[in-house]
Amino acid sequence: MFRIIGKLFFVFLAFNSFAQDTLPLFVPVKPEKPLMFCSAQKEWIAAVEQREDWVEVKGISNLVIQMPYATFDNFTGHNVYCGIQRAFLHKDGMQKLRWAANSLKKQEPNYKFILFDAGRSNQAQEVLRTAVRGTPWQHFVSSPARGSIHAYGMAVDVGLLNENNELVDMGLPFDSFAFYAGKKGEQQALEQGLLTETQVKNREFLRSIMRQSGWINLPSEWWHFNAAPADSIRAKYTQPLPF
Numbered sequence: 001m002f003r004i005i006g007k008l009f010f011v012f013l014a015f016n017s018f019a020q021d022t023l024p025l026f027v028p029v030k031p032e033k034p035l036m037f038c039s040a041q042k043e044w045i046a047a048v049e050q051r052e053d054w055v056e057v058k059g060i061s062n063l064v065i066q067m068p069y070a071t072f073d074n075f076t077g078h079n080v081y082c083g084i085q086r087a088f089l090h091k092d093g094m095q096k097l098r099w100a101a102n103s104l105k106k107q108e109p110n111y112k113f114i115l116f117d118a119g120r121s122n123q124a125q126e127v128l129r130t131a132v133r134g135t136p137w138q139h140f141v142s143s144p145a146r147g148s149i150h151a152y153g154m155a156v157d158v159g160l161l162n163e164n165n166e167l168v169d170m171g172l173p174f175d176s177f178a179f180y181a182g183k184k185g186e187q188q189a190l191e192q193g194l195l196t197e198t199q200v201k202n203r204e205f206l207r208s209i210m211r212q213s214g215w216i217n218l219p220s221e222w223w224h225f226n227a228a229p230a231d232s233i234r235a236k237y238t239q240p241l242p243f
């Protein structure tokens, strides 16, 4: 009996260290046939444009839109947004994004925001989730059933560009599945030499700019910010398209 328990304990330990060591290396398998999700994205944009409380993200001088989901170069390998580099938010989210941009202008006039994503249809969310469903990394991608905060137009994925229009180094790229992709694993990664002090400082700077405008950072992703607590958004806001 003790031998069995001992064995189980060993398996438990082995699994734990396995999960820890391999998580940073995980890259979802790319599809054999990459797809363009055009009708779904166009249907969603049409629904968004009908909404008086949603707006297109534009007119912010220190913000550049470069959405990887509107290309094939993202973790799913599909062109989820049909190549359409147009971003939309609920006007409450948009207001906070403007505040953040003003704040950035004051503190780092030569920096710009790079917007990786904003409002997102639940159909697109399903494409993202499918790429990781059933893997230990599925917790990185919200299930459409629960509703991503992006679907309410109240979340953004942002990074920073420096004075040379280069990405400010955050140690890991947007949409990394590593355990230290967000604040949660930063201390450990710093101790293990996986992140430098500068990279953590850069993340802190982005977080502080966003925090000053009321954005709440997701602890597992340095780039993701909600415009209010997730539960209150789910209770107060609606999605442009029913899912």
Ligand SMILES: [Zn+2]
Residues within 6 Å of the ligand: 117, 150, 155, 156, 157, 223, 224, 225
């Ligand atoms: Zn996000």
